[in-house]
Amino acid sequence: MVKVTVPLLVFCLLGAGTAQAQVRLAAPEDCLTNPNCAPGLERVYGGGPPPDQLVKLEVADAGIQALDAGRAEVAVAFSSDPELSRPDVLPLRDDRRMIGSDHVVPVIRSSVARRYGRRLTRRINAASQLLSTLTLRSLNQQVIDGRLPEAVGGEFIDANGLGGEARRRPGPRIDIGYQDFAENETLAHLYAEAIRAAGYRVRVHAVGGLRREAVRAFRRGRIDLWPDYAGSLRQFLNGRAAAPRGARLLRRAQAQNRNVFAIKTETSRRLGIRTLSDLVRRWNARIARAAAEPLQDDQWAISEGSVLDLPGAWALTQGAGAVVAVVDSGTRLEHPDLAPNIWTNFREVPGNGVDDDANGYVDDVHGVDLTSTGAAQNLNDGHGHGTHVAGIIAAAQNSRGVVGVAPRAKIMTVRVLDSAGRGTTGAVAEGIRYAAANGARIINASLQGDDPDAAVNAAIEAAGAANALVVVSAGNSARDIDRQPSYPAAIPAPNLIGVAATAPDDGRDLDSYSNYGRISVGLAAPGGQILSTTNDGGFGYKSGTSMAAPMVAGVAALMVSVNPSLSAADLRAKLLQHAGRAQLPVAAGYVDAQASVRSVTTAVPYRSTQRLRLRILNATRKGKRTQVQLSVSGASAALKRYRLKLGKRTFSVKARHSTFTVILRGTGRRVRVDALDRSGRRLGSASRAVKKLRKGKTGVKRGKGIGA
Amino acid sequence: MRWALLALLAALALPAPAAAQRTISLSGSTSALPLVADLAYFYGREHRRAPRFDLVGGGTMAGLTDTKRRIVDGGMISRALRPDDPPGLVLTPFALSAVCLVTNADNPVPGVGRAQMQDLLAGRLTHWSQVPGSPRTDAIIPVTYAPGAGARTVFDSVFVDAATLIAYAPRVFRTAVQVRDFVRATPAAWGYVDAAFRRGLHTMRYEGVPCTRATVAGGAYPASRPFGIVTRGRPRGELARFLRWVRTSRKAKKVIATRYIPLSRSGQ
Numbered sequence: 001m002v003k004v005t006v007p008l009l010v011f012c013l014l015g016a017g018t019a020q021a022q023v024r025l026a027a028p029e030d031c032l033t034n035p036n037c038a039p040g041l042e043r044v045y046g047g048g049p050p051p052d053q054l055v056k057l058e059v060a061d062a063g064i065q066a067l068d069a070g071r072a073e074v075a076v077a078f079s080s081d082p083e084l085s086r087p088d089v090l091p092l093r094d095d096r097r098m099i100g101s102d103h104v105v106p107v108i109r110s111s112v113a114r115r116y117g118r119r120l121t122r123r124i125n126a127a128s129q130l131l132s133t134l135t136l137r138s139l140n141q142q143v144i145d146g147r148l149p150e151a152v153g154g155e156f157i158d159a160n161g162l163g164g165e166a167r168r169r170p171g172p173r174i175d176i177g178y179q180d181f182a183e184n185e186t187l188a189h190l191y192a193e194a195i196r197a198a199g200y201r202v203r204v205h206a207v208g209g210l211r212r213e214a215v216r217a218f219r220r221g222r223i224d225l226w227p228d229y230a231g232s233l234r235q236f237l238n239g240r241a242a243a244p245r246g247a248r249l250l251r252r253a254q255a256q257n258r259n260v261f262a263i264k265t266e267t268s269r270r271l272g273i274r275t276l277s278d279l280v281r282r283w284n285a286r287i288a289r290a291a292a293e294p295l296q297d298d299q300w301a302i303s304e305g306s307v308l309d310l311p312g313a314w315a316l317t318q319g320a321g322a323v324v325a326v327v328d329s330g331t332r333l334e335h336p337d338l339a340p341n342i343w344t345n346f347r348e349v350p351g352n353g354v355d356d357d358a359n360g361y362v363d364d365v366h367g368v369d370l371t372s373t374g375a376a377q378n379l380n381d382g383h384g385h386g387t388h389v390a391g392i393i394a395a396a397q398n399s400r401g402v403v404g405v406a407p408r409a410k411i412m413t414v415r416v417l418d419s420a421g422r423g424t425t426g427a428v429a430e431g432i433r434y435a436a437a438n439g440a441r442i443i444n445a446s447l448q449g450d451d452p453d454a455a456v457n458a459a460i461e462a463a464g465a466a467n468a469l470v471v472v473s474a475g476n477s478a479r480d481i482d483r484q485p486s487y488p489a490a491i492p493a494p495n496l497i498g499v500a501a502t503a504p505d506d507g508r509d510l511d512s513y514s515n516y517g518r519i520s521v522g523l524a525a526p527g528g529q530i531l532s533t534t535n536d537g538g539f540g541y542k543s544g545t546s547m548a549a550p551m552v553a554g555v556a557a558l559m560v561s562v563n564p565s566l567s568a569a570d571l572r573a574k575l576l577q578h579a580g581r582a583q584l585p586v587a588a589g590y591v592d593a594q595a596s597v598r599s600v601t602t603a604v605p606y607r608s609t610q611r612l613r614l615r616i617l618n619a620t621r622k623g624k625r626t627q628v629q630l631s632v633s634g635a636s637a638a639l640k641r642y643r644l645k646l647g648k649r650t651f652s653v654k655a656r657h658s659t660f661t662v663i664l665r666g667t668g669r670r671v672r673v674d675a676l677d678r679s680g681r682r683l684g685s686a687s688r689a690v691k692k693l694r695k696g697k698t699g700v701k702r703g704k705g706i707g708a
Numbered sequence: 709m710r711w712a713l714l715a716l717l718a719a720l721a722l723p724a725p726a727a728a729q730r731t732i733s734l735s736g737s738t739s740a741l742p743l744v745a746d747l748a749y750f751y752g753r754e755h756r757r758a759p760r761f762d763l764v765g766g767g768t769m770a771g772l773t774d775t776k777r778r779i780v781d782g783g784m785i786s787r788a789l790r791p792d793d794p795p796g797l798v799l800t801p802f803a804l805s806a807v808c809l810v811t812n813a814d815n816p817v818p819g820v821g822r823a824q825m826q827d828l829l830a831g832r833l834t835h836w837s838q839v840p841g842s843p844r845t846d847a848i849i850p851v852t853y854a855p856g857a858g859a860r861t862v863f864d865s866v867f868v869d870a871a872t873l874i875a876y877a878p879r880v881f882r883t884a885v886q887v888r889d890f891v892r893a894t895p896a897a898w899g900y901v902d903a904a905f906r907r908g909l910h911t912m913r914y915e916g917v918p919c920t921r922a923t924v925a926g927g928a929y930p931a932s933r934p935f936g937i938v939t940r941g942r943p944r945g946e947l948a949r950f951l952r953w954v955r956t957s958r959k960a961k962k963v964i965a966t967r968y969i970p971l972s973r974s975g976q
Binding site for chain 1: 733735738739741742743745746749750752753760761762763764765766767769770773774776777778779780794855858879880881882883885886889890893894963966967
């Protein structure tokens with residue numbers, strides 16, 4: 001191992017003067033006449049884009065692509081464009097309220113509303129209530145991904161409890177029209193499904209153009225209902241009425257599709273533009289480059305030429321909000337490059353000898369020690385392996401030493417290997433369960449053993465239920481593990497990914513020691529000559545698949561930070577899907593941080609569009625308290641609250657998502673949870689027997705041998 | 709007896725556990741996933757007791773290896789099986805996708821060959837005056853998709869030679885609708901779209917072969933690929949019933965035909 005001295009702190013500030021910068025605006029052709037674009041800027045902000053700064057968009061909804069292509073610095077987009085949810089894109093604040101609201105609103109023929117009465121209109125209003133702008137972005141993203149608007153709209157209604165079958169109601173068919181763009185078509189089908197499920201006959205068809213055609217089709221009696229946008233419709237009617245004669249607006253959705261002026265966050269910082277006032281007023285900006293870490297040049301794996309492609313991913317996120325468990329030999333917690341990113345269990349009082357949070361472990365403030373059965377937690381790293389792994393994942397960007405793949409993620413220490421680097425599969429299994437139960441979304445296990453253990457398989461399955469992705473090293477025996485398995489890498493699970501190691505300088509070739517397997521090993525990542533934190537407080541190099549796995553764990557942490565709603569299976573799928581293709585003997589290729597992180601910025605996983613699924617992962621009692629860990633997946637637009645029944649008592653808990661824990665005062669033999677919508681209708685339910693809390697560390701001495 | 713009765717009553721009083729619900733789990737091609745998701749939705753509309761579906765992407769290779777390792781019931785794939793794929797897998801294809809080369813309707817270029825295509829991609833052909841059959845003389849405006857899009861994957865694998873140094877600077881869009889609208893509105897543009905999005909555009913021949921339903925189904929047109937599900941051995945149970953519906957029902961064919969060419973039970 002080579003030790004490296006930390007050089008003096010070096011700041012890199014280039015071109016720190018003022019520079020003329022152009023601010024081009026990409027906008028559709030109608031910007032020059034649209035009151036929410038150039039004329040509005042002129043009227044409200046006292047200036048518009050100079051003619052030579054106006055870039056015409058041939059495709060109205062391609063504004064963000066113009067930013068990506070560098071054709072403009074600011075672009076007009078629609079607020080329901082999913083690309084606006086990207087972390088590198090910022091809507092400029094309309095600080096003088098120039099842009100009018102434009103809520104989705106169903107317009108219905110008054111005579112039809114009268115004929116079918118409130119039963120029909122209530123149904124349509126209930127569908128509108130489910131629609132927020134973010135929901136609309138999610139629906140649009142599904143269509144962009146290639147799904148049919150009819151299926152997307154219908155599935156949304158089904159998944160949020162308004163679908164199903166009802167007895168056919170007598171009366172004429174209700175004709176629903178849509179304007180010629182995908183969002184409007186999706187909305188038309190969404191309303192149609194809500195109405196059809198209540199027993200009304202419906203037909204959906206295009207009206208062949210935009211608003212003018214929809215209004216004409218209504219006047220000619222071809223349609224009875226269409227989804228429109230309240231602000232634009234009023235503008236179309238010259239402000240004289242909210243709806244055409246003979247029509248009436250039903251309840252407006254919270255969702256809007258209005259003009260937004262979008263800018264890249266980096267451009268916003270560089271040019272100092274955050275509001276529309278800034279856009280009109282300011283044209284000069286300072287150009288500066290962020291400070292780099294002193295040893296960053298020695299970290300080949302994170303350089304711009306590496307296959308990992310990290311700098312591109314960091315433009316989107318640095319991992320804030322993600323917790324990564326390092327199941328290893330412990331961590332030097334006070335290492336200056338790790339200390340800022342050590343996970344803390346705030347429900348545990350340090351050093352009081354009590355299991356304050358009732359999770360079975362005493363004083364697990366920063367993690368747990370599973371190398372001994374003693375109650376205390378000694379997380380110190382007597383071996384050095386765990387500290388090195390932790391630094392690869394999340395060494396802080398603090399101008400000290402190195403930088404991790406996800407420099408703002410938090411490290412949870414799960415010590416399973418002793419100072420000789422040896423442990424048991426029982427401890428590993430318990431460590432994985434602990435990590436998942438205590439909030440880790442990513443679990444890194446840079447471990448290798450030759451013997452399978454059903455307890456580890458079960459723990460990985462339990463981690464999957466809690467939405468945790470387990471990243472493991474392929475092993476360092478230079479063998480094909482499809483033929484001669486290495487564990488845990490060879491365990492088949494939808495939330496586990498095995499990683500092989502590649503060598504410097506660009507990480508394109510497998511390192512000589514690395515295990516591989518076209519079926520069992522999903523990815524390859526830099527693992528040779530990796531510089532990271534050491535357990536003596538300094539920095540040093542190590543090589544192995546143990547170093548490759550945390551590269552992937554770090555990338556996964558970046559992805560979770562951008563899109564926390566992704567399931568572990570979706571995370572794994574995205575990592576595989578966006579790997580750089582290669583001739584390496586692994587299933588997918590090299591992990592590509594930039595492509596993987598970018599892929600989740602607007603991703604709408606299939607599971608999130610389906611009916612809500614509720615699971616109780618754990619229900620334990622200690623004294624007079626009951627702790628319930630819940631996992632929620634699926635559509636949640638309608639979700640308002642949970643009702644928990646424990647014995648004879650009922651508790652109400654506000655809607656929360658993903659995996660979370662609630663503590664109830666009282667005990668009972670069984671707990672039942674119902675997910676409810678605004679009207680108290682049940683969207684999903686689950687129940688489970690309550691068990692007495694068992695003390696932890698039961699698996700420490702069990703199982704087979706395993707090592708770093 | 710009394711205890712048995714009580715146990716039975718208790719079981720009836722409790723909701724069915726989530727695990728009892730039948731689920732078909734599939735992973736694999738993100739090009740095939742939206743189509744399978746649509747088919748799953750309409751299958752559920754037609755079958756009251758349809759199972760739940762659990763779909764994730766990961767790419768064709770992930771679908772193949774996950775199926776082989778029994779992580780999922782089946783793998784969604786967007787290519788034919790190859791000899792070096794994991795053994796013991798059976799493909800049930802149900803759709804064909806074709807990527808057509810398109811220009812603006814006012815620029816009816818008859819076709820391009822492989823060499824010309826490499827010249828376009830390498831930036832050696834920059835003006836329409838260099839392209840035989842084009843009535844235009846202005847600069848060529850190429851269009852492509854963001855990396856990862858299904859049509860882009862097909863285009864890269866079929867039309868781009870490994871030796872070609874890519875030097876053209878195309879406009880990048882997210883969806884076929886955006887590409888279609890751009891090419892429709894831009895007389896000097898060329899691009900590529902799935903066959904279902906050709907309306908209003910001119911379709912170029914490639915190596916003399918037109919992009920038509922007949923040439924795609926017959927295999928003469930090179931830029932086509934099958935969508936299907938692989939299973940360990942022949943499909944069984946719920947998945948077999950779903951696939952039978954996909955390959956025989958009128959509704960499934962209609963859903964597939966919105967974007968692709970349906971393949972029936974006979975393979976056509």
